[in-house]
Amino acid sequence: MVIDIRPYCGASSCWDTEILACKISQYQNQYIILDLNYEGWDIVENGIEQVVKNIADELNIPYKNISFVSSDRFCKSKVFDHKINKKFLNLLTRTVTVQDISIPIANNYGLFCGRGTNERLYSFWKHKNWKYTNYGKVSLHATIEHINEYDSDYVKFLCEHNEKWQDIKDLLPYTDLGHTLPLGSNQVECTSPKFWNEIYNDVTVEIVCETNTTTDTFFITEKTLRPIVYGRLFMVIGSPKFEAHLKELGFDIFDDILDKTYDDKSSYLRIDSVFRSLEKFLSTDFNFQNILPRLKANQERFNTFTNE
Numbered sequence: 001m002v003i004d005i006r007p008y009c010g011a012s013s014c015w016d017t018e019i020l021a022c023k024i025s026q027y028q029n030q031y032i033i034l035d036l037n038y039e040g041w042d043i044v045e046n047g048i049e050q051v052v053k054n055i056a057d058e059l060n061i062p063y064k065n066i067s068f069v070s071s072d073r074f075c076k077s078k079v080f081d082h083k084i085n086k087k088f089l090n091l092l093t094r095t096v097t098v099q100d101i102s103i104p105i106a107n108n109y110g111l112f113c114g115r116g117t118n119e120r121l122y123s124f125w126k127h128k129n130w131k132y133t134n135y136g137k138v139s140l141h142a143t144i145e146h147i148n149e150y151d152s153d154y155v156k157f158l159c160e161h162n163e164k165w166q167d168i169k170d171l172l173p174y175t176d177l178g179h180t181l182p183l184g185s186n187q188v189e190c191t192s193p194k195f196w197n198e199i200y201n202d203v204t205v206e207i208v209c210e211t212n213t214t215t216d217t218f219f220i221t222e223k224t225l226r227p228i229v230y231g232r233l234f235m236v237i238g239s240p241k242f243e244a245h246l247k248e249l250g251f252d253i254f255d256d257i258l259d260k261t262y263d264d265k266s267s268y269l270r271i272d273s274v275f276r277s278l279e280k281f282l283s284t285d286f287n288f289q290n291i292l293p294r295l296k297a298n299q300e301r302f303n304t305f306t307n308e
Contacts, residue, residue: 001030001031001032001033002033002035003020003024003027003032003033004037005020005034005035005036005048006036006037006039008020008048008051009043009046009047009051011041011042011046011117011212012046013047014047014048017051017055020051020052020055021055021058021059024056024059024066028061031065031066032065032066033066033067034052034066034067035068035070035085036068036085038071038085039071039211040071040072040073040211040212040217040218040219040220040221041070041211041212041219042072042076042212042214042216043068043070043072043077044077044078045217049068049079049080052066052080063079063080064081067081067082068080068081068082068083069082069083069084069085070084070085071219071220072212072218072219073218073220074216074217074218076216076217095222096225097193098229098299098302098303099193099196099197099229099230101230101292101295101299102197102200102201102231103288103289104200104201104232104288105202106204107205107286107288108204109135109137109205109282110136110137110200110203110205110206110207111123111127111137111140111206111207111209112139112177112206113139113141113142113209114141116142116157118157118267119209119213119267119268119271120142120209121140121142121157121161121164122157122161122164122268123207123237123271123274124138124172124174125161125164125165125167126271126272126275128167128171129167130275130279132278132279132282137176137177137199137202137203138175138176139174139175139176139177140172140174140175141172141173142172142173177199178198196226197230200230200232204232204233204288205227205232205234205235205258205278206226206227206232207274208223208227208234208235209223210223210224210236210237210238210239213239213266213270214239215239215240215266216239217239218241218242218245219238219239220246224236224238224246225302228251228298228299228302229299231295231296232295233257233258233291234253235258235262235274235277235278236263237270237271237274239266240264240270241264242263243255243260244263249301249305250304250305252294252295252297252301254294258278258281259276259280260277261273261277262276262277
């Protein structure tokens, strides 16, 4: 029996677990697959693994009769069988596809976020409060209306960085992308190639704020793949070693052009380090034409990767 568990957990917390327990109890004599579908949340970090363990203990269900499926490529559960959702890559290829690479007219940077998270709010504040802010093109759909009991990352930012929140809250939702952004919108950015080709017209490097940032996870989404398929440099705010794992998969992370020492770090320290690296890059005389063969090689690797 397959149970979609996305209604009962998020990136960092769980809820309505008594309802999940009732669902599991209905199928306790069957093999149960707990499916996160395309999500790659850390099932240890967000607590859902422990919740399911408690349910299994209470119902006397052997752990071997329950498994998880998610898009976390590390599948790090120590209790249950945990498999990667191989169908997710098919979804990604429908979301992002390889485009002809155009030469940007300026070596600017982009930061494109949907919903607010701790790291994304901090990154937005960082962008708005440093000397190279005019080199950036940014969007963030977060508003105070999005905060509820489940958005623990959001609340964490408000508690730990309230002065920074006060500094940016009246700016949100925010976009430099020239598209309509209704108040309270939590929609992902447009997937149209025409839309993104226009956005990337003056963007050389994108700061990617990935979905999962917890240690010992590796969850690739369209956020990381988009600058690859459009032929742009990238710096990922994700889990520690995220870009090292990309390199292991055969992608060029351009660590000879961008200082990637931030890849060992997490959370605020990683973001601060990313912006220091970006400052170095923006201070150099960079010739985009010189890396076209490498950008095209990354596109080829994307095609191979999604077919493997």
